[in-house]
Amino acid sequence: MSRTTLPAAALAAVLLLSGCFGGTTEASGDGAGSGDRVRLAMLQPPRSGLSPFSDDAFKLSRWSTAETLVTLDADGVAQPALATGFAQQGDPRTWRFELRDGVTFHDGTPFTVESVVTTLTAATKASPRPRILDGVELTVTPDPAAPADAVLVTTGDADPLVPQRLSSPQLSILAAAAYGADGVVDPIGHGTGPFRLVSADTTTARLDRYDGYWGGPAKAAGIDVSFVPDGTARAAALRTGTADVVEAVPVSQAALLDAAQIHEVPMPRTNTLYLNTEKGAFKDPAVRAAARAAVQRDPIVATVYEGRADVAAGLLGPALPWAAPARPQRTPAAPATVTGTPIVLATFTDRAELPEVAVQLQQQLEAAGFTVEQEIREYAQIEADALAGTFDAFILSRATVLDSGDPVAYMYSDFACDGSFNIAQLCDPAIDAALKAASAAAPGAQRQAAIMQAEKLILESDAAVPLLHERVIQGESGAFTAVERDSRERMLITSGTAPA
Incomplete structure (x- = not known):
């Protein structure tokens, strides 16, 4: 064009x-x-x-105008930034962060302990609070042993992810002049x-x-x-x-551009089919297994996403490079024979691809013996029904890591008995125990192994059938x-x- x-x-x-x-x-x-x-x-x-x-x-x-105390590497491990070092103290609720010397803000003022205290305290008092602090009680004070060089960050409960939380851009450290008395924060000229x-x-x-x-x-x-x-x-x-440089080139436009200018970046976002485990046809694990066995991912990726997505082998995709090597073998449940079993398959229109995915899944499920009725609305008009378990099956594009770079919060929200986003209505004590173990594990290999054990149990329940992992297309x-x-x-x- x-x-x-x-x-x-x-x-x-x-x-x-x-x-x-x-x-x-x-x-x-x-x-x-x-x-x-x-x-x-x-x-x-x-x-x-x-x-x-x-x-x-x-x-x-x-x-690159505002910076945080720490950053995350590709595996989600915290690395130094404005803080040169950090460690948990004897109290498991308290972390010490040593601050970098020689840093100035763009307004010429120095980066100090007081700068960190001002920013993080303002974040805890903000309305609404930064998402990364949801449910977290946090205080920050100068370290009495080195009040000019380090801060102590204390949480209400022991939290192994404090450094990862402080990597969130929502906790970027700005100069004191950025914070107005009315609660408004002005980043112009105030970063590092x-x-x-x-x-x-x-x-x-x-x-x-x-x-x-x-x-x-x-x-x-x-x-x-x-x-x-x-x-x-x-x-x-x-x-x-x-x-x-161009953000988020649409799939439909990518083919019109020079291939050398297109770069596909895997996103921590999975397109998943959630099955209602509490009532209806999918209360039976064998019927859920029949639906899982019916799903063919490759045609969905090839046609709906024009090949610009990754076929899912689990809940966590290539945006988390440690996930695939750490994924244990699963033991799939035996599927039932299905003949004319009626189900309602729902999704929303806000993501243009999802109604097309629903068409593909309807054909695949009907070929396996289900009778499928579709329910498609705008997300704001369908979310409450989805969370209430109104539908037998629901297709959702879901971010799998939040601001901490860690997937446990997503997995707990979607698959724990008291999860706030439990569309599958799943409640399994073994899965809850696995999620609790993952939440308590230290970052690194131990936590990754615990996360993948929880993923294994969730997938063996067939409460969720991951379809594909989305990519963002960046133009250069x-x-x-x-x-x-x-x-x-x-x-x-x-x-x-x-x-x-």
Whole structure:
């Protein structure tokens, strides 16, 4: 499709990109000299004024303007960032974090113990609180033994995931001036990252290189951001050369772009068929096994997702690289013979692929002997019925790790007896015990093994039939190297992103 034949909304968005990114070389606002600036097209505009206590925090992280005490590696293990070291104290509820020297905020003020205390205390008092602190009682104080160099973080209950929690972009550390008396947090000019946020609104944002960055100056002069919700327009911006990096290219547009510009990143999101274990046809484990045996994943991936997804072997996919090697063998239940068994299969329209997945599954289940009736609505109008167990089967696209980078919270929510999102109505004491063991295990190999044991029991119950793991498609023009391709969508443009 040429630029002149774009739909009106898409054309308008491309023109906006062209206006925002009119120059290819600009001087840095911090005296770094001239250099190329990254032109970035993003999916969603800020929803909460770029408050770090909201999901807007992930934009601040992807722009490398706000930083956290720790980061996560590919396996979800906490690594040093603004904190150079951390360890649990003798009290299992208390962790000590040693802070990095020589860090300054973009407003010139120093990064100190008081900065950390101010940020984390403000987070605990925010309304609504950052999602990562749901159900967590947390206090932070200077370490009496080294009040200028370290903080103590104490939780109400022992929590082995405290470092992982503090890696959440929603707990990025900002300068004291960012926190207003009215509870509003202003990140502009108040981060510690390699790029200083200069301005932002609902259509654009500008960031300049910060020469005082503790890790050394960034290789790009800055970032010019445009928010382009229309997927066709984002793809067109890449195709017409008005953007260097594009978030979330739609599957339907990927084939229209140069294959060298398309990069598929596995997401920690699984498309799953949940079966109602409490009542109806799937109360019988053998009937659930018959449904599981009927599912053919490859045609769904090939047709609905045009091959741009990964066939599921479990609840956790390739976005968690440790999951597959740690997955134990399962013993599947024997399926019943099904003849005309009626079931109601439900899903929602908000994700365009799911109704198509429902059509494929209906055909597969009917071929196995079920009689299938579909129920499809908008998510806001169907969620309550799904959680109440109204349907026999429900197709859901579900994030499998939350802000801590750990899947236990998702598994507990969806499959524990008192799980808050238990669409399968599952209640199995053995599964609850496995989830409790995983929750208490220390991060690393021990926790991973416990998680996979819980996954094994859940899958052997046939309460959930994982179908596929989704990917996000990232577009890159090739004008810049070292653009991050992050399955957690925390990093994108970094200090290492450089003109090609």
